[in-house]
Amino acid sequence: MRSAKLLSVLVSLRRLASDREQKASARSLESEQVRAHRVGSDREQTATARLRECKQDQANRLERDRARHAAVRLPSVTSNFHLPGTAFRYNSNTVYAADRVIQLGGLTIQCTFCGAKKFPGETPGMCCSAGKVKLPALLLPTEPLHGLLKGDTLKSRQFLNKTRKYNSAFQMTSFGVDKEVVEPGFMPTFKVQGQVYHLIGSLLPQTAEEPKFLQIYFMGDKERECDKRCENFQDLDKTIVLSLQEILHANNHLVQSFKTAVEQEPPTRDYRVVIRADHHRPAGEHARHFNEPSVNELAIFLVGDPHDNRDILLRLKDNSLQRVSQTHRSYDALQYPLIFWQGQDGYQFNIPQVDPHTGQPQASKKVSASDFYGYMIMTRVTVNPILLYRDLFHQFLVDMYAKVEGEGLLFIRNNQQQLRAESYVHLRDAVATYSNLRNVGQLVILPSTFTGGHHYMHERTQDAMTYVRTFDKPDLFITFTCNPQWEDIKCELLPGQKPQHRHDLIARVFHQKVIKLASILTKHVVFGPTRCHMYMIEWQKRGLPHSHLLLWLKDKIWPNQIDSIISAELPDRTADPGLFEIVKAQMVHGPCGPLNPRSPCMADGKCSKGYPKQFVADTQSGDDGYPSYRRRKPGEGGFDAVITMEKNRQVKVDNRWIVPYCPLLSKTFNAHINVEFCSSVKSIKYVCKYVNKGSDMAVLGLQNSNQNDEVTCYQMARYISSNEAALRLFKFSLHERYPTVVHLAVHLENGQRLSSKVWNRRKFGQSVEGEPGIKRGTDLGRVYTVHPNNFECYYLRLLLHHVQGPTSFQDLKSVDGHVCETYRQACNLRGLLENDSHWDDTLSEAAMSASASQLRNLFAIMLQACDLSDPNHLWETHKNHLSEDVLHRVRRQNPDVNVQLSGDVLHEALSLLEDKVISLDGKELKEYSLPAPCRRRHNLAQEVMRETCYDPEALSNHIAENEPKLHPEQRHAYNCILNSAMGSEGGIFFLDAPGGTGKTFVTNLLLAKVRQNEAIALAVTSSGIASTLLTGGRTAHSTFKLPLNLAKTDSPVCNISKGTPMAQVLQQTQLIVWYECTMLHRGALEAVNRTLKDIRSDTRIMGGITVVLAGDFRQTLPVIPKGTKADELKASVKASPLWRHVRKLHLTTVQF
Structure with a gap:
């Protein structure tokens, strides 16, 4: 009985398995139309069945679904990351890196169409677009080249270390680039800046000229040919060069065709040899053979014959060079003869996609350059020979990505009219508008859809600021850098290879690691539940990738929790x-x-x-x-x-x-992961901009060119490294964010683009109260800014932010039942233009995302065109934002100084604002009732900032709290010194104060009082320990650059020259407090006196500065090595000729 039941179960299982296989097989053969019909029918049947459900049936169904989902998710309980907030509970005994959530799994997935090996987390179509791209495999080279690529002999290793140089000896075109970037020290990647291009010359050299590149193949003597190659490129093994030379002459059909053309009798003197840009396949030939060598690749071309502008036309003898089109089919083989040793075709326009089910070509769909080279560099079950060439492979990656990018940029350049109409109808994000309006007619834009371009990065920054406006500042700023020594990389290397030989593999592993990091942060919530996140991948100078990630948490991190995670x-x-x-x-x-x-x-x-x-x-x-x-x-x-x-x-x-760092993340990923708590950063937009700045760009000085040609500017400035090229050829995303930010363009009525897309109401999300059928999703909206000069559109945007629930353009214009003629009139009737409040709102909104420079440009335009009623009020309200780039720069230049907003910073910002206003209409700021900048005043050197960066409000509070505490003796000394300093009377005071009488209290109060008035007060001491007692205290030697041999110099002076930043500090100083002066050598005081008189051009004592010497002669006198008591007395400041000019003040009352 049991056997019968068991047999019945087995039969049922086999039947179900067979049904599954049959259904899967049938669905794999479905066309897109059949599949769409089936899915639609299933959807309708499911919807009908659920409408007939009673509440009990619905509850049972939902319970079954929950149980099924729980069963699927059950293994996740065994993960170390299954509980929220794991980062707060780091356990040193846990092996986080071995967790299945983190493991990549190796190249264990094989594509059923092309045999590519992939990581489990990689997309099915990354190799061949799920069977739509089908190219012939690149054949392994014949011997001895194949043996040289193995790396198992000394000669082979020598060859692999110089693959680029050996290829250069045989290349038929020259590799041109604006600049090859070589960083000092170890450079594990190939990196270029600017445009990449190939040049080709004539078949034979001019008389008396040496052959080069292609011309060397036709020297007629293999020994001379080999010697010439070795002469052009030093340190090459002659036996290797000879063997490679024989391979190419015997197997490369391009070399053979060129030789035939050279040996033929020319029909006329004025003829060219042409290599067609596209391979014209004879009718009936199979598409897979599109790049197989043919017997005769060249044709003789006479002047006047029709040809494609991408064809290569070669003279027999000529001095001119021709630029090879990047989309020419022989572009790759001419430059990389060691890789394409048979002269195989590379990418060209007419390669068709194939139907993945039938294998038949689809003439209407073509393979893109990105798909072509992404397919070519994949790791497969059989060895892909292109992955063996090391440095030459790295150059190939950069070259081919430049080609792919060039194809996209060519489309952009050729479709400017459409792009401008679609993207710049109302000058999107117009705060960053163009400054040179004379070139606007010649504008060549690089749209925000182009990854890596200026507008793309700008939009990502604006999206980050949308998160800031919605969720406040991010909590964590994480920088994740690739570690090329990861075991996931080493395990997949071919024999003899090191990580730096395989940037394709490094790019793939790093991309998977970034996804894993984002997963444990957002799905496994190791820092707690998240609201949103954003990351961007960029590249270091040496070519390795790293990502910057911003994370917003639902539960904010408190200061006392920082040590738990960082x-x-x-x-x-x-x-x-x-x-x-x-x-x-x-x-x-x-x-x-x-x-x-x-x-x-x-x-x-x-x-x-x-x-x-x-x-x-x-x-x-x-x-x-x-x-x-x-x-x-x-x-x-x-x-x-x-x-x-x-x-x-x-x-x-x-x-x-x-x-x-975060211990959990470092232990998990074994990489450089910098974690910063950034919730306390006020200028958070600089963090957002840093995250979205992209890779480094060169700074260019363009002359006699249109700087509004964004395509050319981008190509000339961009850097491309091998790793970036590989990652981009695989079409990995450089940027991810959640939730989606929807960009909302502002347009006048009938000014929008027409679209035929059918609108469908949202079916999922939270219901909106009071609006039946309306669902709320997680997407955020961001309205594009509008230039103030575009008046009607600007006022339309203003109405959109104040009118609730408008249903039409007419509704926006309606005020109390009256339809206004213009949007400005509607704003007036609504009271939105009664004062500068709308301009205040405009600046406040722009300040959230625009840089200070852009904000000053906007304010300058407002001053010039918008008839502001109170510009000074707007300046006072927004001066912090208008000058924050100056403050940010000064802080970066002075990392050790607590720099605060000061008059010098504001005056530099005013100067920059005035320069912009003058360039617009020739007026100065004072003509707009704004404060005129003191252009000679602002000095932001480190020494100046150190002495002027004090917070006036904190100083005022300190003075208000402590001035009343002065007893009569202290107040007398305080007033005497203060009157001298504030009145610029100058002179020297000695504050005689034994311990406990309030010497430190009085001197700190004096320093605060002078600094409160934005004057400079220096606090110097005779020892480093004593300097900690005074606010802003430093040793006298470091402040005044005192000479070390004071006792041996008759007339010592300080090492401070006129015109230096420290000299500027001394010229502005009103008070010097010299603490513990009794330990001071008299020579130091005399050196400072001489220096101050010289720098300030003032013959008064101490150059007219009030100097307070504070100390107690009952304590230590100057230390004279091996000196007697008489020597110490002679070195004391009391023995100095300056002492007779000193006014004595005494503190005798001990404070309790």
Whole structure:
């Protein structure tokens, strides 16, 4: 009985399996039309069945669905990331990298159409568009070239290390590029800047000229030919050159055809040899054979014969060079004869796609260049020979991506009229409008749909600011850098290869890793549930990719939680050895500075990133900027490590050199992952712009050209590296974001593009209260800005933001039942133009996303064209935003100074604003009732900013709180010194104050009072420890550049020259407080006196500056090495001739 039941079950299972196979087979043969009909019919049947359900049936169905989904998702419970907030509960004993959520799985998936090997997470169509692209395989080269590619002999390894040089010896065209970029040190990639092009000359050289490139093939003597190649390119093995030369002469049909053309008797002197751009296949020939060599590839062409403008026309002898069209079928074979050793055709226009089910060509659909080369560089079951060529393969990647991109840019250039009509009807995002309106008729735009272009990056930045407006500032800023030593890369390398030989593989693995990172952040919510996220991939100078990611969390991170997820310290080697090694290898900055002055981060002799950082006992969250993360000293809870630099030099580093990281992410991905808490950054738009800035572009100086030709500017400025080329050829996305931001263009009535797309009401989402049938989704909207000079459209946009629920253009114009003639009139009747409030709103909205420079341009246009009633009010309201780029720049130049908004910063911003206004209508700011900039005043050097960056409000609060606490003795000293300083009387005071009488209290109050009035007050001390007692205190030696041999110099002076930033500080100084002056050598005071008189051109004592010497002669006198007591008294400031000019003030009352 049991056997019968078991047999019945087995029969049922087999029947079900057979049914599944039959149904899958039938559906694989369906046409798109049949499939659409079937899916539509199934949808209707399902909808009908659900309408007939009662509530109980519906509940049962939903319960079954939940159970089925739970069963599918059950394995996820075993993941280390199944609970929200895993990053807050990091466990040093957990092997996060081995989790199935993180594992890529290797190249285990094989395409059923083309045999490509793929990672499980890669899309089915990335290799051959699901069977639509079918190209003949590139054949393995014949011996001895095949043996040279294996890398298993000394000669083979020598060849593989110089594949580009050997190919250059045989190339028939010259490889041209605006600039090949070679970074100092190890350069594991091929990188170029500007346009890539190939040039070809005549078949034979002119008389008395040496043959080159293609001409070398026709020298007639193989020994001379080999010698010429070795002469042109040094360090080549002659035996290898001879063997390669024989292969090409015997197998390359282009070489053979050229030789035949040269040897033929010319029919006339004025003839050309032509290589047709497209292979014209005879009728009936199979499409797969489109690139197979034919017997005769060349034709004789007489002047006047018709030809395609992409054909290659060669004279027999000539000095001219011809540029080879990138879409010519022989473009690849002429430049890369070692790869296309038979002279096979490359990409051309007329390659048809095939039907994946029948294999028949589809004449109406063509293979794109991107599909062609993406197919060509895939890893397959059989060895793909193009992946063996190492550096030559890297050059090929860059060259072919430049071709793919060039094809897209050519389409853009040839369709400018349509693009301008579609994309720039009302000057989208017009804050960044063109400054040179005279060239507007010659404008060649690069639309925002072009990935990597200026408008594309600008729109992504605007989208990020849409998230900021909706969800406030992002919580985390994460930079994820590729690690070429990942095991996922090493395991897939071919024998003898290293990671730097396979940028195609690095690009694929990194793309999968970025997807995994985004998944654990947004789906597995390791930092908690998220609201939105955005990331962009770009490339380092040495060619490796990295991504910048912004993450918005539903539950904000509090300052006391920062240490739970972000660390800037070396972990304990004993407690967490795995993480220690990862941080040591991946998260140490540099080292730079004196340890490595040539480090890429060094600028003007210091680290542009501010390393080494200061030791910090506890994390401090800043009011503006990233927090100061905890960095404890070794021995006080911190650790150090020894790292090996170039030339095996070992250096000890501590926590000052550690880049902030998240232990969970570093342990999971074994890579450089910088994690920053950015919720406290005020100028968040600079973070958003940094994330979406894209890869580096060259700075160009264009002369005698139209700078509004965006296509040319982009091509000349862009850099392309091997890795970027591979990633782009695979058509991986560089940018991802969620939720979607819908761009809403503003247009006048009937000014929109017409579209035939059928509109369907949203079927999913949350129901909108009071609007039956309306569903709310997660998409966000962003309305394009409109230039203020486009008046009607600008006022239409203003109405759209104030009129609720308009149903038509007429409804927008209607006010109290009256339909206005213009949108401006409607704005007037609604009271939107009674004052400058709408211009205030315009600037406020623009400030959310536009740069300060763009905001100043907008304000200048308003001043010139919009008849503002109170421009000064708008300046005072928005001056912080109008000058924040100046402040941001100064902060970057002075990473060690707490720079705040100051008069100097505002005056530079006013100067920039006035320059723009003058360029528009020739007027100065004072003519608009705005403050005139003091152009001689603003000086933003580090020394000046250090002494002027104090917060006036904080100083005022300090003074208001502490001035009343002065007792009569202190107040007398305070008033005497203050009156001298504020009245520019000058002179020297000595504040005689034993310990406990309030010397520090009084001097700090004096410093605050002078600085409150935006004057400079210097605080200097005789020792480093004492400098911590004064606000802004520094040692006298570092401030005044005092000479070291004071005791041996008769008339010492400071090492400060006129015109230097420190000299400018001293010229503006009103007060100098010199703390612990009793330890001071008299020579120091006399050196400062001489220097101040010289720099300030003032013969008064101390150049007219009020100097306060504070100290107690009952304590330590100057230290004279091996000196007597008499020597110490002689060195004291009391022995100086200046002492007789000193006014004494005394503090005697001890404070309790």
